[in-house]
Amino acid sequence: MTTTALPRPYQSYVYAYPHKTAYRPLADRPALREEWAGERKDALSLYLHIPFCEVRCGFCNLFTRIGAPEQLTTRYLDAVDRQADSVREALGDGGPVRFASAAFGGGTPTFLTADELVRLCDIAEKRMGADLSAVPLSVETSPATATADRLSVLAERGATRISIGVQSFVDAEARAAVRPQRRADVESALARIRESGVPVLNIDLIYGIDGQTPRSWRHSLDAALAWRPEELYLYPLYIRPLTGMGRTRAGTGTGAETESDASWDARRLALYRQGRDHLLSRGYEQLSMRMFRRLDAPVRGADDYACQTDGMIGLGCGARSYTSRLHYSFDYAVNMGEIRGIIDAYTATEDFGRAETGIRVDEDEARRRHLLQSLLQARGMETGGYRERFGTAPEEDFGVELARFTELGWLDGDREPGLLRLSELGLAYSDALGPELFSPSVRSAMAEYEPR
Template sequence: DSYIDAIITQGRQMALAPAHWASFTVGGGTPLLLNIAQLEKLFFSVFDVLNVDWNIYKTIETSPTDTTAEKVALLNAFSVNRVSIGVQSFHDSELHTLHRRHNAASAHQALEWLKAGHFPSLNIDIIYGIPGQTHASLTESLHQALVYQPEELFLYPLYNMPRQENMHSYYVLARDLLRNAGYTQTSMRRFVLNPAPSAAAESCGFENSLALGAGGRSYLGNLHYCSPWSSNLQTSRKIIQAFIDSPDKTVINHGYLLPPDEMKRRFIIKNLFFWQGLSLSDYQQYFASDALRDFPDLERFIRQGYCYQNGSRLRLTETGMALSDCLAPVFVSPEVMLRENRQR
């Protein structure tokens, strides 16, 4: 309760000027850890202090362990549009390796409740590269996920643990399986059933986002800032307590005013590595400059077969999409790399 109160206080302190909100997301992986009363308090209070329209697009994340029929009913009452659930695997041995609290049976139960809720969009997260995972077990997990006909499915490579050596083969297997099941790949990780055609033509990169709470990351114009976070339980508790105790929750201790060059880099990363590709004409319009001249690596990617030019757009090839995690860091500046290394 004290953490929710702190989030509400932060929202009140940040709401100094009117704002138009396009969407609302409750993230962090496990917000349904909150009980019914806490969830109601969070939604009603944040929407009130920030003057958020209840009709905007609302997303929430959950885990199988935290999903109940009562909470699903509450999300329906809030008209939540999208629910994302971190299943990761339908094999108990793999879930044990990942130190997850749920098992396959509880994942199925949670998904049955969510499907009964008839949310406009259901997303299921699956991890590949888990120690002990085989091509056959990954295939089975994907087939079990597809039983629920999710509108989206995210494929995540395993992080922060020893993983399979031939990760690429797992990625290719999963990608091809989902494509054959009728899903469209919109990024290296995201697969969507019947995506809106208009979404493929829109450039992104200048959206403002305001995060409340510990571990949040915000973009306001060219100001990029975040609050501390950790995957370590004890450290996370200290971070949360520090957030609760801080009287002024508008103070930015970890931020960066992006100069024009960084804004260009962000625009390229946000667009080239998504299915719509990089609009060279939009880049010219926004920055009064030529992307191919500003970043010669784009021409190199074309020569090496990682992307291709179609009119005024650069789009990734199948190979380029598969190598997104290797190619995107090329556009990270030495300055940002230095800042990241200082934080480690």
């Protein structure tokens, strides 16, 4: 057991690197055709972003707006269609262009009507050339928008996974997270998802909500398990600037309404461990700090797509795209007025052939991204694959960081040779470990970003 003082466990959820707050306007506005020239395009990921929700949860800092004035969703899909045309042209025909996986995210993609979802699928297939019936297709939904007609469209078009944000099965906790919903409506939505026949159900839950106790957390876990979801994600609550909860609590000076930061950290860590142990005892395996999969569930991930190395095409004004040298997107904001302005500018755009906002990825950043996104998975990273890609060992490139992780007890000391893998403690501290691998330049850019 480590005797070194551990850092705070909840610092930053690292779902992509570099983080979007490190993106900046690209002065040269590079042409996408030039950026994609020479890139491998035979195992791409396709992501379509829908920035609309019926309500905005109090903890949410995603790029989304509440509702859509008349015809806005039509104008938005028109713009996605134009963007798809531009992007597909930029990919060229000099080599095979194939998508190995697809996802619709947001926001809430099922905010769209059933007919609009048909159009969204058509854009993915007829404009981009993705075969949605032949690749894993994941779609996010909410209890209010998981209607039978929408789910029917998604099932017919090849959706293999539906992810629903429940967060809590306790109505009082949902209200505390500024997520107005009734458990009865959540249960009805889950029944409709199961009736749709989509093979993988994922349920998102959150721990660390005001008033949540070990008993109520167990209640939500068991309520979710009653549906035998193939996947469960357990998220710690974060309170970010400009979110509803962030504005409410800005004057308290504490991490939660009545708690110190240290007390809130300890409570979240205890709830995480309780949730992890409960799921492991109920026939689930842990794939990352957040993700758990039922042991007998079908594996529906892409067979030949690796997020560390393969490219991504993002369509929509909140979507990111990745080449090996450039990550790019559109402007980012949390404030509702700013988001509305960005969406309006997106829907008025005619030429999507250039990258407007992003960050260049050099060899050092590529190494960091590979290590970070591999190490945060419970299976760990094979060092041979790293050496094959970069010509060096991770210990050569990140000796200081890996030595610190060892000192903190975050690396599994019993791992087999040729593998870097987190210990049980390291997985629990993933949100502290990830940021320690950020480069100085990315840290600086993130620190300079002004939330708006």
